[in-house]
Amino acid sequence: MKVFLSWSGKLSRDIAVALDEWLPYVIQAVKPFVSAGDIDKGDRWGKVLADELAQIGFGIIIVTRENRHAPWIHFEAGAISKALDKSSVSPLLFGVDAAKLDGPLQQFEATIYEQDDIFSLLRSINARLEAGDQVPYDVLRNEFDVWWPKLKTRLDGILAAQPFENETGYGWLYTTTDLSRHMDKPQQVWIVAPHLYRNALVPPVRDVINQNLHGGAVYTFLICQGEDATELRRMANAAPGQIRIVELEEHEFQSAAVTDYFILDPDADAIVLLELPLQERGYWIPVDREAAVGLVERFRKYINQSLAAAKPAG
Numbered sequence: 001m002k003v004f005l006s007w008s009g010k011l012s013r014d015i016a017v018a019l020d021e022w023l024p025y026v027i028q029a030v031k032p033f034v035s036a037g038d039i040d041k042g043d044r045w046g047k048v049l050a051d052e053l054a055q056i057g058f059g060i061i062i063v064t065r066e067n068r069h070a071p072w073i074h075f076e077a078g079a080i081s082k083a084l085d086k087s088s089v090s091p092l093l094f095g096v097d098a099a100k101l102d103g104p105l106q107q108f109e110a111t112i113y114e115q116d117d118i119f120s121l122l123r124s125i126n127a128r129l130e131a132g133d134q135v136p137y138d139v140l141r142n143e144f145d146v147w148w149p150k151l152k153t154r155l156d157g158i159l160a161a162q163p164f165e166n167e168t169g170y171g172w173l174y175t176t177t178d179l180s181r182h183m184d185k186p187q188q189v190w191i192v193a194p195h196l197y198r199n200a201l202v203p204p205v206r207d208v209i210n211q212n213l214h215g216g217a218v219y220t221f222l223i224c225q226g227e228d229a230t231e232l233r234r235m236a237n238a239a240p241g242q243i244r245i246v247e248l249e250e251h252e253f254q255s256a257a258v259t260d261y262f263i264l265d266p267d268a269d270a271i272v273l274l275e276l277p278l279q280e281r282g283y284w285i286p287v288d289r290e291a292a293v294g295l296v297e298r299f300r301k302y303i304n305q306s307l308a309a310a311k312p313a314g
Contacts, residue, residue, distance in 0.1 A: 001057035001129050004080065006035045008073040012062035014158045022151045026143045027126055029133035035076060053083035057128045061091045066167055068096050077104035088128055090121055119144050174284040179262060179273060180204040185215060190299060192222045192261040199260050199275065201231050213239045220244040220303060224253040246306040256298060266296045
C-alpha cells in the first residue's frame with residue numbers, strides 16, 4: 001500500500017524524507033511516496049499527483065509552524081481529501097496546535113510528534129492494509145519499539161538544526177507569530193502602537209511580553225492619548241519599573257507614526273520592524289540600518305520629552 005507524504009518547506013521535506021526511509025522497517029507492506037520529491041524531471045506535476053493519489057491508501061501531511069498557512073500544503077490537503085476518506089489522512093504536527101489548523105487541514109484527526117501518537121498513526125496505517133498484509137498488534141508494537149529511537153534521534157536532529165524560517169516563506173517578511181519569536185529575550189523593547197489591541201496586547205505578542213518581563217526586560221509603549229490602556233496599566237503595576245507608557249496627542253502621534261513599530265534593543269544594535277499598512281494586517285518587515293537609526297532617534301525624542309515632563313521640578 002502506498003503512503004503519501006505531503007510537505008511544504010525545507011523542514012517538512014526533511015521530515016518527510018526521514019519517514020519515507022523509516023516506515024518500511026516497521027510495516028514492510030507500505031511503500032511511501034514523498035510529494036514532489038519522487039517525481040521525475042519533466043513529468044507534469046498535476047498529472048503525477050492525480051495518478052499517485054488514485055493509488056495511495058493513506059496520506060500523511062507534514063505540518064510545521066512555518067508551513068501551516070502555506071498555499072501548497074493546503075492544495076495537497078484538499079487533493080488528498082478528495083481522493084481518500086478522512087480516516088485515511090492525518091496531519092502530522094510539529095510545534096503546531098491542532099486547534100489552530102485551518103482550511104482543508106482542520107477536517108482531519110491530527111497526529112502530534114509524540115511516541116504514543118506516532119504509534120497510533122502506524123496502527124491506523126496498518127488497519128488500511130489488506131488483511132493478509134496487516135501486522136499483528138504484538139509484532140507491530142515490538143517493531144515500533146525497536147525502530148522508534150532511530151526515528152526520534154533523526155527527527156530531533158532535523159528540528160534542532162533547522163534555522164529560523166518565517167511562516168511566509170520569505171526571510172524579509174514576517175507574520176505576527178514570526179515577530180513574537182524574534183522578540184525572544186531582548187533587554188529593551190519600544191512598541192509604537194496606534195491601536196494597542198491590534199498587535200501589542202494580543203497573543204502571541206502579549207505572551208512573549210509577559211515572558212520577557214519575568215526575565216527582566218524593560219518595555220516602553222508609545223500610544224495615542226485616549227487609547228484604552230487599562231490592560232497595559234495593569235501590566236505596568238504588576239511589573240514596577242519595567243513598563244513605561246508615553247502618550248502623545250493624536251495629531252502628534254499621527255505625524256510620528258504611520259503604522260505599528262517594534263524596536264528591539266534601541267540603545268544597542270537596534271532592530272526595527274514595522275507593520276505594513278495593508279488592508280490585510282499582520283505582516284511585518286525589518287527596515288535597513290540607516291532607516292532604523294532614523295526611527296530610533298525620532299521616537300527617542302518623544303520618550304525623552306515625556307520623561308523630562310514627568311520629572312519632578314527642582
